[in-house]
Amino acid sequence: MKTTVPIIIAFLSGFVMILAFFVSPESVTFGNFELEPEVLSWVTIVGGFTLLLGVVSIVRVNYNAVKRRNDGWVYKLATLISVFAMAIPAVIPNGLSPLFGTGPGSIYDWLFNYLDAPMMSTMFAMLAFYIASAAFRAFRTRNTEATLLLVTAVLVMLWRIPMGEIMLKSIHESIPGLINTYIMNGANMAVQRGIIIGAALGAAAMSLRIMLGIERTYMGK
């Protein structure tokens, strides 16, 4: 029973999606009940309920770490304070004060615009440094393949920037066009498409295995 019911639910959910894909939208609409959007909205509703699980998990893990003074407990304390500093003013109705709620000028809005968003941007900006260090390791000329990768990468990087393109054109007018045709739209595109086709087949096969109850590993079986 513990296995059969989830398999039936998985099959019916998948079947609804397949049906909605192959049948015209009107055929699966019964009055105001539209089958596909309805099922998808259930996912959102279930997700809303599980949010509480997430909050409980984050509070429990961080509270225990702070209580036991584990390594980095100060960061965990900062996490706990941040969770409540964002959540509490946001859930208090803004009728009591314009500082509450999530509207413009609220505490939540201020924390989001002046702390959360800049921190996200900082993390994303750091990617440039990580790319540099990864490229340094990947492009070392250890063997023929690595050398080929280095030469290709240098050509593509030069082609991507205006100054590099002018430099390449000064050697020969057709070089940027050749890079575009043979490297980007040739080898690169072919490999990417190969991976996408393989991944799509893999995803379809796994979906079928789940729908037909063959694959149960997602239930820990």
Added chain:
Amino acid sequence: MRRGLTISGINVLAILLMAFTFAVWPLSAPVMADSSQVIDDSTTPEILTDTLSELSSDSAVVSASDIMSDKPAQNDSVFRTDRLNALVLMILFSIVILVYTKWAREGKRLFIRKISGLDEVEEAVGRATEMGKPVLFIPGIQEIDEIETIAGISILGRVARMTASYDTPLLVPVRYPMVLAAGQEVVEQAYIEAGNPDSYNRDIVRYVAGEQFAFTATVNGMMMRERPATNIYMGAFFAESLLLAETGNAAGSIQIAGTAQPAQLPFFVAACDYTLMGEELYAASAYLSHEPLLLGGLKGQDWMKILLIILIVIGIILASFGFGDWYFSLFESM
């Protein structure tokens, strides 16, 4: 034996239900009166523009529905006849997978090629055990309704069984509460099946943050403080892939990654010791389980790939000689 019978029953029921629906539905469902009741042509370019911009973005997840046009058939049928080719392919694919699964159940020996990244998973967990350090597993950063996340959760079950057997600490940070619930269930089951339920702790799988880069910052901090011996990334990753993999590299961990996101594969290849590409991610749970039933599904998938390669080669030959239009039309929206 019992399991085999159950699966056969479900397969038959599933196929009967599908057949019944596609055979009987046209007779009972309301027929479209005219084309004005469906999405009209004026909406189509907008849909295509949205789809194209989504596909070109870094966060694009390519699915069949993304690739195919959303323009409905201009006829009175309840079926989307413009998607008939996809239906034929899906039925063919299902039959092939079921046939191979049946052969696998009957004991027919199936050859599956070696995937070195997956062979290394057990060794990497063993290394963590010897060093007395934890194994860090990240099942991607997407919701549970994404197939890549489900693949990641399936692999998590196998890895958790190994860590439970060796009594190695396991850390699984997740970004969504639903993934948290599924992950906790899978890991708990794995510890029970490995005969070590006492070592299970519900905080093995933990929700750390809902924001992409807050999640990344937390996991990076975890890597630098707890110094896991092994990092396993299996699922959908986007801009954070290199941030995670480079930090893991700096922490001296052995790293195994798997994703179906082509844009992130170069980053993982550069920063990780082993990388599973595209379909290998979906094959991982079957490969690690060594269960004939699951391996049968993989063989069916390989057969379909051969068929697609043949179709592509025929297309190339026809296009080269300039008379492939009718052939290409078979694969486009009708």
